[in-house]
Amino acid sequence: MEEAVKRPWLEHYPAEIPVHIEYDEKPLQEYLKAGAQQTPDKTLLHFMGKEMTFSEVYDEALRFANSLRKLGVVKGDRVAIMLANSPQSVISYYGTLMTGAVVVQTNPLYVEREIEHQMVDSGAKVIVCMDLVYPRIMNIFNKTKLEHVIVTEIKDYLPFPKNLMYPFVQKKKYAFKVEVKFNSKTHSFTKLIKTAAPDKIPLDVDAKNDLALLQYTGGTTGAAKGVMLTHFNLVANTTQCIRWMYQIDHGNEVILCALPFFHVYGMTVGMNFSVMDGSKMVILPKFDAKQVLKVIEREKITVFPGAPTMYIGLINNKDVQKYDLSSVKLCISGSAPLPLEVQQRFEALTVGRLSEGFGLTEASPVTHFNLMWGKRPAGSIGLPWPDTDVAILSAETGEEAEPGEVGELMIRGPQVMKGYWNRPEDTEAVFHDGWLLTGDMGYMDEEGFFYIVDRKKDMILAGGFNIYPREIEEVLYEHEAIQEVVAIGVPDPYRGETVKAFIVLKEGCQATEKELDEFCRKHLSAYKVPRIYEFRSELPKTMVGKVLRRVLIEEEERLAKAGSKAKKSS
Template identity: 65%
Template sequence: MERLWVDQYPQEIPANLDYESVPVQNYLTKSAELYENKVAIHFMGKEITYKEVHQSALKFANYLKKIGIEKGDRVAIMLPNTPQSVIGYYGVLYAGGVVVQTNPLYMEREIEYQMKDSGAKVILTLDILFPRVTKVMDNTDLKHVIVTAIKDVLPFPKNLIYPFIQKKQYGIVVKVTPCDKYHLFTDIMSTSSDKPIELEVDFEEDLALLQYTGGTTGFPKGVMLTHKNLVANASMCDAWLYKCKKGEEVILGLLPFFHVYGMTTVLILSVMQGYKMVLLPKFDPETTLKTIDKQKPTLFPGAPTIYIGLLNHPNLRKYNLSSIDSCISGSAPLPVEVQQKFEEVTGGKLVEGYGLTESSPVTHSNFLWDKERVKGSIGVPWPDTESAILSLETGEPLPPNEIGEIAARGPQVMKGYWNRPEETAETVKNGWLLTGDLGYMDEKGYFYVVDRKKDMIIAGGFNIYPREIEEVLYEHSDIQEVVAAGVPDPYRGETVKAYVVLKEGSTLTEEKLDVFARKHLAAYKVPRVYEFRKELPKTAVGKILRRALVEEEKKKFEENEKLV
């Protein structure tokens, strides 16, 4: 298949890469040798060197071996972005285990499901989450809980003050008494050996990670990602960021590591390249702005809602964001207006990328430098990545500018879904990952997402793509966030509804917004209903949950039908 997009590559980006056939954790070993006294992690005033991270990860690995973890066993990590999440991640890999990233916002039912599905034997979690884990432990394969706390890694006197802040914020202080099945992270760090562990790893076949999909459509599935998948995608990312200097960049670690985008573009890439990670455990606009001002990050991977949150903060102009040089936005479509405003504020570059959990995750991105911006495009496939638009009727590749399903193939594509061979066969065919997204490719090889196959609205026989509506509405200066969805309609089958979050102080009315929409959209695409909300439902990484809104509307519609 002709790879049109390769002709668009700047000369600095090769079309094909050579990958080291080494497991993910080897990059920490190497960086600890090259940059042993360089700061690897900054967290709330605490700085930890590469040497210290390496030693701590080995201590964690040796302790896992001591309590019975063998090669291929699954170990869950349920933490926000903290030094312990980095240490635990590499520690599990050094021990030969498979990491199961678990969202710390999960409640008991969700934790139980993921532990049962993965068969995890050990979980590393926060003290305030310990009660949730213990409630479901007996219903799972979990044998051990390793408990840590934010205060464990804070500098003096923050480590003494934090428990009081925690009690005020969460209303609880959890004290864990160590026993055969409960273990303290601090005890492990003070008593365990940091000797290297000999381990044979099959680079292409052995799993490094079970990364669960968000579950926005049905039950979450464990995506099996090998060492090769993760090393390949992080290496591609490095090639894309060709102006970045090894050992010198500072990367803002705001995207959660339990989301595959944050894990690859911050956690793995940073360690691979010897970057400094500035970690934030959650997104708070004011804290993020202060952190950028003080720590001067040069790289800032994020999601549209994060950039929108910063741009709309009333104190934005108080802070200096000029250190930011490069940002690749993922997890959701990036509105053009947001892109332009963020670049004006920072002086850096913000471009949209694209990918899925099933592809480790990145498959496409726009160029950061040396190329003109292509409006509305997700960019071109990364090195060693093929992409095609497949006909929804025949499954055959379509010519440029025709809409079909986006498919991708490359070394970053998953091994499959954990214990789900049938669903794997439906999603990966002849090496091609079927994304479920509708899009097209232009004559130069740039790709465009029209919408999710399942999100396409069919109203009165017309195919309507929510993203197009959202792009238009985002151009209105009073709109902070918006999502369009198809909702049941007795006459048209479906009709377009827009859910809108207005900027603070806005007095925009439904009538005025409708006039604006009609100036820019064909009549059949204009939302028939507008609903103003204070906030929209989102995933942990900030992706707006369109499906949750659709389900709400379906329930309302069904209840009304019963009444009629």
């Protein structure tokens, strides 16, 4: 298919964006080292009033790395990081890489079942977590290969007097305080840092082939798979991002990091971008519209990577007009489709540029982006990034589709993963003649701009999170009253999509929405729990008994359109 690939998108590249980039073949942590050597006193991160320079973060990352070595971590071992955005998440990420170990990013919202699966599948030896999730980890500890737990608290990196006040705030908010029992297997993050030496660890890393990250994702089967991303994959994708934003003041931007670092999108365009570009990251542990508005004004944020739900939350905040948002130059939107109205309203508020991109975990994650200062066709995911080939696989011919013809997007580039962790069959299935099959259906127009029209996968995108129906269905099937269940995504004005479950109860059994909600919350992260339940006597099926999920989705789409028309006519 090599000869058939056309690249009409290159005609739209401004002179400042290169068609080809010479990427550094060095490990990711070397960029933190370079920042500490070249600009040691420059602020790298700001966290709720506390600031740390490049040299301070590098020093603590080295100490963390030496602490891991004392715990027996060697090159190739997996270290799980289960933290909200914080200085600890940056320090432990780069410190882990300094040992040659592989980072396993773990969502701190996960319940025990989800944590256990990820720890067992990755074979992680160490996990770093906040005190609030410590009990969950200890409940599954003996079912995994974990040997050590490193525990930290939000207050550990808060400035005075917030660090003294936080325990009282925590107790009031959560009505309890976790008592961590430190021993030979459970360690204090701050004590490890204080007692370790900042010695450099001799390390031979093959950036092209050695893994830096196992990032878990799902698929049509619902089974969470570890995406194997090398140092080179992550360096390449972050470099592409930096070169695409060619008009920014490199090294002097202020990046708002409200996207979680445990999500590959936030990790690449937030944390790694800041370190490699030499810019300052302002870290927030979670997104809160009012807090974000205050931070943008106070810290003079210039670059704001986010998800559509974040921008929707900001433009609809009743106090938005009270804040000065004029410092914002550009916003990078991903994780879900960006409504045109949201883009226009946000740009009017900030006078900055808000553009949409596209990617997937298997590509580190970004593959496409709209031009920040150029043509942006409505509804388009933009143009492929430098060195990124994209083709549409025609379902009819199995060859490259003609412009305008819908088919499956295929990607090829330096950011594409090595494969799935310990899943050679799944890896083989997702590659086609060296191309990564995305599972997304779309087309390219005559000019080279790309559009997504549907997902081949059944994945639900809610609030920037990937939700896989089968996982929800498997949990609901455990309820004694349920005979059949199908989960789908339905349109939601805030989250993009939300989860709806269609339920068929067993004969003679009863269950209420409240009961099912409580049941799901015990077994699923909050963002995966269905918001809507519909009880039916039967579900649409094929002649062989397979549930027709697509029929249910089309029913909901028709209802949504009818509701929209009725609203307009009234």
